[in-house]
Amino acid sequence: MSGDEMTPLERTLTALSHKEPDRVPLFLNLTMHGARELGLSIREYYQKVDQVVKGQELLMKKYGNDSLTGFCYGAAEVEAFGGSVRFFENGPPNAGAPPIQNFEEIASLEVPEPGECPPLQRVLEATRILADRYGDSVPVAGVAISPFSLPVMQLGFSRYLDLLLGDDPLFWDLMEVNSEFCTTWANLQIEAGATAVVYFDPVTSPTIVPPDIARRTGCRIAREVIPTIRSGVAYHLASGRCLPIADELKASGAVALGVSALEDLSLLKETFAGKMALIGNLDGVSMRRWSRQEVEVRVREAVSKAGPGGGFILSDNHGEIPWQVGDSVLRAIADATRTFGRYPIA
Amino acid sequence: MKNRGDVSSVQALESALLRSDSREAREILNGSCNPDEPYTCISALIEPALRSIGEQWAVGDAALSQIYVSGKICEEYIRSLPVPVSGIRKDQPNIGIVVLEDFHTLGKETVLAALHASGYRVEDYGAGITVPELLKLIKRDETGVLFVSALMLRAALEVKHLMDGIRDEGLSVRVIVGGAPFLFDEQLWQEVGADAFAHDAAEAVSLVEGGMQ
Numbered sequence: 001m002s003g004d005e006m007t008p009l010e011r012t013l014t015a016l017s018h019k020e021p022d023r024v025p026l027f028l029n030l031t032m033h034g035a036r037e038l039g040l041s042i043r044e045y046y047q048k049v050d051q052v053v054k055g056q057e058l059l060m061k062k063y064g065n066d067s068l069t070g071f072c073y074g075a076a077e078v079e080a081f082g083g084s085v086r087f088f089e090n091g092p093p094n095a096g097a098p099p100i101q102n103f104e105e106i107a108s109l110e111v112p113e114p115g116e117c118p119p120l121q122r123v124l125e126a127t128r129i130l131a132d133r134y135g136d137s138v139p140v141a142g143v144a145i146s147p148f149s150l151p152v153m154q155l156g157f158s159r160y161l162d163l164l165l166g167d168d169p170l171f172w173d174l175m176e177v178n179s180e181f182c183t184t185w186a187n188l189q190i191e192a193g194a195t196a197v198v199y200f201d202p203v204t205s206p207t208i209v210p211p212d213i214a215r216r217t218g219c220r221i222a223r224e225v226i227p228t229i230r231s232g233v234a235y236h237l238a239s240g241r242c243l244p245i246a247d248e249l250k251a252s253g254a255v256a257l258g259v260s261a262l263e264d265l266s267l268l269k270e271t272f273a274g275k276m277a278l279i280g281n282l283d284g285v286s287m288r289r290w291s292r293q294e295v296e297v298r299v300r301e302a303v304s305k306a307g308p309g310g311g312f313i314l315s316d317n318h319g320e321i322p323w324q325v326g327d328s329v330l331r332a333i334a335d336a337t338r339t340f341g342r343y344p345i346a
Numbered sequence: 347m348k349n350r351g352d353v354s355s356v357q358a359l360e361s362a363l364l365r366s367d368s369r370e371a372r373e374i375l376n377g378s379c380n381p382d383e384p385y386t387c388i389s390a391l392i393e394p395a396l397r398s399i400g401e402q403w404a405v406g407d408a409a410l411s412q413i414y415v416s417g418k419i420c421e422e423y424i425r426s427l428p429v430p431v432s433g434i435r436k437d438q439p440n441i442g443i444v445v446l447e448d449f450h451t452l453g454k455e456t457v458l459a460a461l462h463a464s465g466y467r468v469e470d471y472g473a474g475i476t477v478p479e480l481l482k483l484i485k486r487d488e489t490g491v492l493f494v495s496a497l498m499l500r501a502a503l504e505v506k507h508l509m510d511g512i513r514d515e516g517l518s519v520r521v522i523v524g525g526a527p528f529l530f531d532e533q534l535w536q537e538v539g540a541d542a543f544a545h546d547a548a549e550a551v552s553l554v555e556g557g558m559q
Contacts, residue, residue, distance in 0.1 A: 086448070091500025094448040157452035161411050165366060210409045241406050261530065262406065285499055285530035322499045
């Protein structure tokens, strides 16, 4: 922890401005690990706001994390649409069976009020407390699933692709509902004190749909929705590739981009330099097995490729570090960031 | 003209599939295949085209939706032939496919379509199935090959419990895994004790064929 000259907020804002802060900011996206710190099951942990707040505080202190979040789990958004959530002992809660069983239901689908959905209320309250306590020195991240990606949970992935690729006008009806929901939900988090919002949009990635389809749909929707969010926005493709739609991402209005371990960080840096700050791109899946030496090699490589000139936040590439990643790896990442991420980057 | 699996036909089919042009793909298949010999059509034309699309996805040159749609188009063609799908592969093992414990079904649907398009009969065990439930299904159906699709790391790690159960109960089933966690961490399939890992749907098909030889 020693040697830091800036607060996490100053460090992050400097990096987002494409300037070099004291060191590369580190965003350890730990949404579940707070349960472990408190000796609770993941299900128990998410039921009480004070537990989520405490978990975030403990993790920030333990690893010197440069960000906080009231975000709990993505499937909470589909609960607002009548969906269910399944909890597990060793991983993030998943959406249960899709709440929209027939495409015809989309025509009469109403925009739910996110502020009336209990799990989302808890996110807002946690955000509010974290922002009150730390908002002047630590960025508090909000998260909103994009209108284009939410249907994976609303309909199920394959049925959603059938709707999307079938040129069904109901697709645009659903996008209208989801866009209003996304804007409202994101802005509620901003009102609660979130510093910025992560626009979580994996389906727009060329890993999932071809670039020409993404340009007509996901990218277009992002360009319309992101400006309605009253804060800085980070665009996140959740470990999907981004380079084939780089121009569209740059035009989206987002200031930062979550990038994948599947793409070369040097090329990403060159492509987005001065336009979007990069967040990434440590692979969370293999991370649980990394030795201290491997951590150092990977952190050093990432900061040397993307760190110079600023515009880089070191993070995992998915936006959520798996439960299976243990304390020793997280400590090693935090230590290596402080050793190798200090500016000027060696 | 019939059952022509030359390079130009494969490329033309691949191009139509990548564009999700089902009408052109159907015309190519109708023009190139002898409906009385569907297996020859599958091995000479459909499988090479699907394999190439899978390889393009692995390096970022194709999208998952294109693999999904390509499999569906070919599956629909095979199902339209005047032979029962289950009769195309006479010596196939009992094949099952499942999503363990969650509802991320795209990978399963994609592999299922490719298997159907290759003439295999497959028991779809659905999504949200637990390991104990799956073990009962394997026993009931005497499953010889089981495909397990996973999107989340937690679900992928459940395969280890499945393999423990298979061993403890003395079941003879070959487990082939696939999905994002296995792609990001290529040691994972061995760590959980699976018998094989398929990068994409076409490779999944080839692994069944490899196991039959």
